[in-house]
Amino acid sequence: MPISSFMGLQTSLRGLIAHQQAINVTGHNISNANTLGYSRQEAVLTAMNALVVPANSVITGAGAQLGTGVDVTQIRRIRDTFLDIQYRTANMQLGGAAARSNSLEQIELSFGEPSENGVNELLKNFWDAWSNVANAPEPAPARTAVVEAGNSLASALQTVYQQLTTVARQAQAEYDRITGANGNVELWARELAQLNETIAHAVIVGQAPNDLLDRRDLLIDRLSELAQVSVAETDSGAVRVEFGGVTLVDPAAAGGFTWPQTLTRPGGKLGALQDLAAPTGPALSFRDRLDAVVADLVRRVNAIHSGPGGVDFFDPAGLTADSISVVATEATVVRGSTPDAGSNDVALALAQLRGGSQDRAYAALVAEVGGVVRANINEEANQQALVDAIENRRQSVQGVSPDEEMVNLIRFQRGYQASSRTMSTLDEMLDTLINRTGKVGL
Numbered sequence: 001m002p003i004s005s006f007m008g009l010q011t012s013l014r015g016l017i018a019h020q021q022a023i024n025v026t027g028h029n030i031s032n033a034n035t036l037g038y039s040r041q042e043a044v045l046t047a048m049n050a051l052v053v054p055a056n057s058v059i060t061g062a063g064a065q066l067g068t069g070v071d072v073t074q075i076r077r078i079r080d081t082f083l084d085i086q087y088r089t090a091n092m093q094l095g096g097a098a099a100r101s102n103s104l105e106q107i108e109l110s111f112g113e114p115s116e117n118g119v120n121e122l123l124k125n126f127w128d129a130w131s132n133v134a135n136a137p138e139p140a141p142a143r144t145a146v147v148e149a150g151n152s153l154a155s156a157l158q159t160v161y162q163q164l165t166t167v168a169r170q171a172q173a174e175y176d177r178i179t180g181a182n183g184n185v186e187l188w189a190r191e192l193a194q195l196n197e198t199i200a201h202a203v204i205v206g207q208a209p210n211d212l213l214d215r216r217d218l219l220i221d222r223l224s225e226l227a228q229v230s231v232a233e234t235d236s237g238a239v240r241v242e243f244g245g246v247t248l249v250d251p252a253a254a255g256g257f258t259w260p261q262t263l264t265r266p267g268g269k270l271g272a273l274q275d276l277a278a279p280t281g282p283a284l285s286f287r288d289r290l291d292a293v294v295a296d297l298v299r300r301v302n303a304i305h306s307g308p309g310g311v312d313f314f315d316p317a318g319l320t321a322d323s324i325s326v327v328a329t330e331a332t333v334v335r336g337s338t339p340d341a342g343s344n345d346v347a348l349a350l351a352q353l354r355g356g357s358q359d360r361a362y363a364a365l366v367a368e369v370g371g372v373v374r375a376n377i378n379e380e381a382n383q384q385a386l387v388d389a390i391e392n393r394r395q396s397v398q399g400v401s402p403d404e405e406m407v408n409l410i411r412f413q414r415g416y417q418a419s420s421r422t423m424s425t426l427d428e429m430l431d432t433l434i435n436r437t438g439k440v441g442l
Helices: 007-031 081-111 119-135 140-179 184-204 210-226 268-277 282-305 345-351 357-398 402-435
Strands: 041-047 051-054 063-066 070-077 229-233 239-243 246-249
Touching (some): 007 041, 007 070, 081 140, 081 268, 081 282, 081 357, 119 140, 140 184, 140 268, 140 282, 184 246, 210 229, 210 268, 282 357
Antiparallel strands (some): 041 070
16 A cells, blocks of 8 residues: 655644643643642653555565654643542641640640749739738738739639630630531532532543642542541542541532531541530640639638638639639638637638648649640641651652753753654655656756
8 A cells, every 4th residue: 555645744743733732731830830739740642553554565575564653642640649648647637736736725825824923823822911911910901912812813713714615615616617507628528529520521521630630639638637538539530538437529419519417537627626625625624623623722721711700711602713702801801710819820721721732733734734735736746747748759749840841841842843844854855746756857
């Protein structure tokens, strides 16, 4: 079978088109070098099927195969699924640690230790005031000072109680905001469902929607910060997303996603927020411990102050940090167990409560809060380092290197120029063949 004289033009044209597409892909990579979630793309060049050229004689054999050029068979997205799984697992743990650190730091600030206005300092002032009464039981200013010191201590304890309660409420409010109507979970799930539909349609018609796949992976990465995420791809190219132990995105579901739901294994930021808002969470647990300190303080002070002929110094019903209050006045402050003006045994006994069980319990509580905060800060730092390391590995695979892309750009440009030169040469050959063959003097 004779070979068309125009076949070389078609081969050169394929080279021009293929290298132009490769240049376009390279330009797309360079443009998105700093786009969050973008995966580097590559134009896959493949040789076209060869044309069998029959031999002109029996001597030369069966013939040969003549190449017909190049084709772009695929624009491939460079991505490592295993690294994606590693990243999302580590990102979930980081999300939980970050949420806990934020709330625990607020808890630590609630106690405000050590400071001049902290409960520990006010306890010291309270015992000092009783020492002053014991040293000078008769003057009224000393008795007034002990009432004021008690009021300041009660006010500080109430403030710590309210701030600890606020931390737990804020955690619950944050959880409700993220999981509620038009929260991040619902918005991202709806967008994932829409992407699933668009991607499945593109796959059916034989397209590779690389940029849509990048957007879908970015949303799944964001979900992984909130809770445990697992992804299963269907034959159509859509994905089914398990989120916190429930199915969040399902191509078979009405609308493509199912929300709201009750998470069974949240983990991540949502799991941490649930724990922080729970009665057994750190904020309310520390608040309960503070209530125990207050109850001990109230009972011990009242037991001494309300001795024979005395009255309660604190309201006996106020056994929590929120309800503690001073009921004694300057006139009812008990100095001693006898009406003798110089009697000071009650005030002295109260001053000797310094360093007792209530002081030790409060000091232990503050130390535990500090230890928990430091431990969680270290955990967050470790998780952040792990996430950064995995992300660096991901970027080494899917990230865009401007230097590498510039090398590719020059390489494809040279290929385009060579194909163009080949086409020009063939055009000149055909011009000679068609317009000049047979002329005298050629």
